[in-house]
Amino acid sequence: MFLLFNIFDKLKDLLKEILIGNIQANFESMFGNMNEKIGSIATQVGQTPMGWNGEVYNFIKNINDNVIIPIAGLIITAVLCIELIQMVMQRNNMQDADSFELYKYVIKAFIAVYLASHAFEFSMAVFDVAQTLVNKAAGVVGVSSEFSSDQLLAVVESLKDYEIGKLIQIMAETALFKIVLWVVGILINIIVCGRMFEIYVYSSISSIPFATMGNKEWGQIGTNYIKGLFALGLQGLFLMICLGIYNVLIKTVIINSADFIASLGSIVGYAILLCVMMFKSGSISKSVMNAN
Numbered sequence: 384m385f386l387l388f389n390i391f392d393k394l395k396d397l398l399k400e401i402l403i404g405n406i407q408a409n410f411e412s413m414f415g416n417m418n419e420k421i422g423s424i425a426t427q428v429g430q431t432p433m434g435w436n437g438e439v440y441n442f443i444k445n446i447n448d449n450v451i452i453p454i455a456g457l458i459i460t461a462v463l464c465i466e467l468i469q470m471v472m473q474r475n476n477m478q479d480a481d482s483f484e485l486y487k488y489v490i491k492a493f494i495a496v497y498l499a500s501h502a503f504e505f506s507m508a509v510f511d512v513a514q515t516l517v518n519k520a521a522g523v524v525g526v527s528s529e530f531s532s533d534q535l536l537a538v539v540e541s542l543k544d545y546e547i548g549k550l551i552q553i554m555a556e557t558a559l560f561k562i563v564l565w566v567v568g569i570l571i572n573i574i575v576c577g578r579m580f581e582i583y584v585y586s587s588i589s590s591i592p593f594a595t596m597g598n599k600e601w602g603q604i605g606t607n608y609i610k611g612l613f614a615l616g617l618q619g620l621f622l623m624i625c626l627g628i629y630n631v632l633i634k635t636v637i638i639n640s641a642d643f644i645a646s647l648g649s650i651v652g653y654a655i656l657l658c659v660m661m662f663k664s665g666s667i668s669k670s671v672m673n674a675n
Contacts, residue, residue, distance in 0.1 A: 402550040403542045409557035410647075413564045420568035424626055427575045428619045429517040431510050432586065435579050443587040447503045455499040455590035462598040463492050495597035502593035506586040506612055513616030520623040541643075556644055560651050567654045574661045575622070582615050610674035617671060621664040629657040 433440040466488065498505075542550065592608035595601035632653045636646050668674075 398547055399543065399545075399550060402547065402554050406542060406550065406554050406557050409554070409561045413557070413561040420571050421626065421629070424571065424575055424622065427579070428622050429514055430579075431514050432507065432579065432582055439583055443583050444503060446587045447590055451588050451590045452500060455502070455594035456496075458591060458594040459492075459495050459499055459597070462495070462595065462601060463488075466491075466598065491597050495594065498596060499590045499594040502589040503586065505593070506589040509612045509616050510582065513619050516616075517619045517623055520620055520627070553644060557647065560647050563651050564654055567658045570658050571661060574658075574664075578615065578618055578622075578665070585611065585615060607674060610672045611669070614665075614668040614672040614674040618664050618668040621668055622661055625657055625660045625664060628660075629653055 427435065432443075542553070545553070589608070589612075592605045594605075596605035633650060636649050636653075
């Protein structure tokens with residue numbers, strides 16, 4: 384009988400070791416994946432469209448040069464014709480002609496052509512400035528969100544005193560938290576990549592809105608476009624600010640052996656909050672820049 388109880392105790396200890404090992408693996412994996420995603424945000428957000436993917440950059444530049452600029456030329460022609468007609472009508476069919484108005488018309492035409500032909504470079508310059516802001520913010524945000532091995536070891540040691548039923552419950556909870564953080568990490572990656580995708584699409588047609596800026600009635604199109612460009616650039620800074628707030632909040636969480644599941648719940652909650660705020664960063668930047 385004593386031998387039977389001894390075997391039962393050994394099986395119980397073995398099962399405990401397996402459960403604790405799974406809990407520790409979940410614990411390490413959830414933070415490893417999340418920290419990896421967080422660490423890549425500053426690198427991706429701080430890159431210019433050319434640095435993020437050179438092939439895509441060359442593709443949208445070719446689209447702008449070969450497809451969009453000719454269309455912008457047609458728009459400029461239409462705008463200049465409308466302005467010429469308006470100028471003739473306002474000057475009584477040129478009977479009250481003013482040479483200054485003609486000079487102003489020629490200068491406006493030259494500026495419109497120059498802006499449309501160099502619109503892509505102007506758009507990229509906006510993101511060069513945004514990259515500088517993001518890189519400076521990354522230097523301030525540079526706070527590690529990783530937990531020390533001492534904290535992990537302390538939690539693992541405390542688990543040895545728990546019963547098998549409690550360990551199974553904790554293993555299920557940590558597995559759920561790991562899945563949630565995995566999903567959050569994917570969503571964060573989608574947000575960051577989606578912003579760069581939007582930058583590429585937005586910049587590819589830059590010559591068209593720039594072509595409208597020479598006209599008083601149509602100039603609002605170009606103005607709104609420029610606001611949108613700056614909003615996309617500013618969104619990168621807001622993403623870094625969200626990351627900085629997350630790192631500070633994470634550091635306030637103390638993982639103790641008494642109720643570390645509640646501590647993990649707080650960390651997961653902060654991660655979900657980070658994801659939500661990153662989703663809202665685009666609308667926040669547009670509201671700041673008053674971009675439609």
